Amino acid sequence: MTFNIAAPSKGETMHLRPGMYAAFAFPTEGFERTISYTPPRQPAEHESVQRTWTVSSYHEGNTINPGDSFSISVKLEPDGLVSSFLHRCIAPGKTLRFLGFSGDFTLNDREPQLAAISVAPNDDPVVLVAGGIGITPMRPILHQLRKEQPSRPVAVLYSVRAFAEAAFLSDLESMAQASQGTVQVIVTATRSLDKRQ
Numbered sequence: 001m002t003f004n005i006a007a008p009s010k011g012e013t014m015h016l017r018p019g020m021y022a023a024f025a026f027p028t029e030g031f032e033r034t035i036s037y038t039p040p041r042q043p044a045e046h047e048s049v050q051r052t053w054t055v056s057s058y059h060e061g062n063t064i065n066p067g068d069s070f071s072i073s074v075k076l077e078p079d080g081l082v083s084s085f086l087h088r089c090i091a092p093g094k095t096l097r098f099l100g101f102s103g104d105f106t107l108n109d110r111e112p113q114l115a116a117i118s119v120a121p122n123d124d125p126v127v128l129v130a131g132g133i134g135i136t137p138m139r140p141i142l143h144q145l146r147k148e149q150p151s152r153p154v155a156v157l158y159s160v161r162a163f164a165e166a167a168f169l170s171d172l173e174s175m176a177q178a179s180q181g182t183v184q185v186i187v188t189a190t191r192s193l194d195k196r197q
Contacts, residue, residue: 001087002056002073008098009067016064018140019106021052022072023099026082050099051082054136056168058143064101073167075133107141125153132160139168146175146183156185163189 005022007014025048057071064070076087090096126145128138135158145154156176160166166187176183 001076002071003086003090004057004069004071005096005098006067006069007064011066013066014064014101015062016055016059016070016101017062017106018058018144019054019137020101020103021054022070022101023050023052025050025097025099026085027097048097049082052102054103054105055101056136056139058140058147060147073133073136075167105137107144123152125155127155127157129157130159132165133167135167135172139171142172142175142183146179150179151182154179154183156183158185158187160187160189162191163187 028047028049053072053074055070056073057069059068059070074083074086077083128142130138138156138158142154142156145152156172158166158169158172163169169185169187172185176185
């Protein structure tokens with residue numbers, strides 16, 4: 001499920017490159033009442049649980065201004081403390097404790113030594129490889145490549161257990177179709193009997 005989150009309305013403009021993650025803190029009070037969860041130990045009073053999710057939206061200019069929104073996509077883990085809380089209990093207007101953006105799994109074509117994905121600004125083909133929910137950082141990175149270098153060939157190789165689990169597939173295929181052949185999306189399923197619908 002994708003959650004659209006409004007950045008704090010007060011404060012400074014924040015730096016957000018495609019591939020970075022957003023960090024949040026959740027109070028542990030109330031988790032036991034909202035989901036079936038038994039913590040491995042009794043949490044201390046006023047303790048919080050921190051979680052990070054890759055930002056799944058693309059932001060031109062690599063910035064988030066106060067009040068702008070960004071998206072995170074959270075897979076429901078049936079025994080997951082925070083994912084269960086988000087999927088079952090979060091409603092529009094709920095306030096979350098946002099800790100900030102971070103991460104270096106980004107595309108950097110100006111200072112390649114500073115990025116996990118180094119792509120020099122030329123016309124050489126780019127291959128993005130992802131498995132499962134690992135497609136999340138590739139989605140905004142692909143948007144960035146399409147925006148900044150629209151003629152550059154890009155292949156997205158994406159493997160999932162079953163086609164029904166392929167996140168963002170319609171968006172990836174829409175980008176491929178709009179690219180007039182410069183973007184190819186190849187999806188495979190590791191379950192041998194799974195057929196794509």
